Amino acid sequence: MKPARIIAGIAAAGVLAAGLLTMPRPPATPTEATGDTALGERLLALAGDGYHPRLSAVVVDDVSGEPSTRAAHLGADDGTEYEIGSVTKTMTGALLAVAVGLGEVEEGTRVGDLLEITGDAGDVTLLELATHTSGLPRLPAEPGLMLRAMLAQFTAADPYAGTTARDVAVAASSSSVEGRGSYEYSNLGAALLGHALAAAAGTDYGDLIRSRLIEPLALDATHYPGGEVAADAPLGFTASGRVADAWADDGYGPAGGVRATAPDLAAYAVATVRGEAPGSSATEPRADAGGDQRIGYGWHTDADGLLWHNGGTGGFSSMVAYDPASDRLAVVLGASTASVDAIAEGLLS
Amino acid sequence: MSELLPSLIGLGIAAGYAVMFSLAAAGRTKGARNRLDGLAQASWALFGLVVAHRVVVWTAVPNVLWMLPVAIAAAGAALLVLRWRGLPTLPESRGARVAAVAQVVVMTAVSAALIAV
Numbered sequence: 053m054k055p056a057r058i059i060a061g062i063a064a065a066g067v068l069a070a071g072l073l074t075m076p077r078p079p080a081t082p083t084e085a086t087g088d089t090a091l092g093e094r095l096l097a098l099a100g101d102g103y104h105p106r107l108s109a110v111v112v113d114d115v116s117g118e119p120s121t122r123a124a125h126l127g128a129d130d131g132t133e134y135e136i137g138s139v140t141k142t143m144t145g146a147l148l149a150v151a152v153g154l155g156e157v158e159e160g161t162r163v164g165d166l167l168e169i170t171g172d173a174g175d176v177t178l179l180e181l182a183t184h185t186s187g188l189p190r191l192p193a194e195p196g197l198m199l200r201a202m203l204a205q206f207t208a209a210d211p212y213a214g215t216t217a218r219d220v221a222v223a224a225s226s227s228s229v230e231g232r233g234s235y236e237y238s239n240l241g242a243a244l245l246g247h248a249l250a251a252a253a254g255t256d257y258g259d260l261i262r263s264r265l266i267e268p269l270a271l272d273a274t275h276y277p278g279g280e281v282a283a284d285a286p287l288g289f290t291a292s293g294r295v296a297d298a299w300a301d302d303g304y305g306p307a308g309g310v311r312a313t314a315p316d317l318a319a320y321a322v323a324t325v326r327g328e329a330p331g332s333s334a335t336e337p338r339a340d341a342g343g344d345q346r347i348g349y350g351w352h353t354d355a356d357g358l359l360w361h362n363g364g365t366g367g368f369s370s371m372v373a374y375d376p377a378s379d380r381l382a383v384v385l386g387a388s389t390a391s392v393d394a395i396a397e398g399l400l401s
Numbered sequence: 402m403s404e405l406l407p408s409l410i411g412l413g414i415a416a417g418y419a420v421m422f423s424l425a426a427a428g429r430t431k432g433a434r435n436r437l438d439g440l441a442q443a444s445w446a447l448f449g450l451v452v453a454h455r456v457v458v459w460t461a462v463p464n465v466l467w468m469l470p471v472a473i474a475a476a477g478a479a480l481l482v483l484r485w486r487g488l489p490t491l492p493e494s495r496g497a498r499v500a501a502v503a504q505v506v507v508m509t510a511v512s513a514a515l516i517a518v
Contacts, residue, residue, distance in 0.1 A: 056483055064479035071450075071471030076459035103460040206455060206515075292458040 078293020079105040082127035092124035098398040106387035108314035134385040137363025140310040145349025146331030166248040172229035181245035182349040183339040187232030192223035208296040215303025217247040239307040246306020274312040288367020296367025371396035411457040415470035418449030423477035444508035
């Protein structure tokens, strides 16, 4: 055989071998559930064709009476840690309620009195931040952040990586405040609220949430990374099955940075609904949130009284919902960007 | 369904670049009349594969489909090797040389960056 043909064969084989080695191999959705048998079967049915490489659900019945808790998992267990995403905002809301109770701040306290913020954003109140009625945008119109957010769809990186409380204050200072008093969901506002409350308490957000919420509730499997996660921390997956970077920044952490297990998040939610958690009054609706929705300090309430918040990061999805009619609470956490809202709703019905 | 269409588009892009590379490497187009042009076509094929690897929702389509554009690109690589000795190294015009070098450098760099992130 001519040397050129041999080399050509080697080249083709090399490309094929490289293709085989790099073939995408996303982890599949588990087909067997662990934990409570009935709940596990229900979870499998509700997960359907969605991409859920790890999925945990906790259902609590008789929440306001004598709570009975069931948990089931797909590819996970009671100790599996998830990013809870924007459910963190309910915790930041609870911290506002605690701070008001302590007299550190009032609902009408200007955020500019707590953080170095210039411009219109300085006049925004803590109540407006907690109820998404501040007029601040969802995210600041910073070209760098917008570019990172856009690229993150492609790279599965944390678009907020490296941001700090100071960055959030600077971003707010340069943001326009439009439609103040009307509901517009704002991650920037929620992040600002967390750092403002920390400033009022003379500490940082990580210490604040740990000392005033996580430790009092003995949520041993809940923590706020505030900058970096452990090297062995579980990571989630994008919709395409790629491993996504952890979202562990401190800047926008108060809007979505907490990591927790499903049982821990359920314990927090049950204690909140029962009025036993610090800052439980955060659930009380205080403003309109569009449609039939009302909003408290972070918590949404629909016309039927359903109390809920969902969340999503680069590799995780979450949903916490409490139905007062059935007195049932559901927590669903997934390790992919596939929404788990419908699963939680299904578990409540 | 919403994930299927972009996935098929991503696979189509990869297969398209691989086919163009293979045709050029086989001398069926004007794409590879010299070695540098062949490398430029190969760099586009690499780019298409990397894009497909990143944008295709591999949980929505069978991952074995990945090997389709890979196999076409492998055929292109073999064809280019077979023609390699008979090809001049560089294009005749300076402009074509600059364009081909630019394609190789840019597409390889972009592909490497996408692989790295």
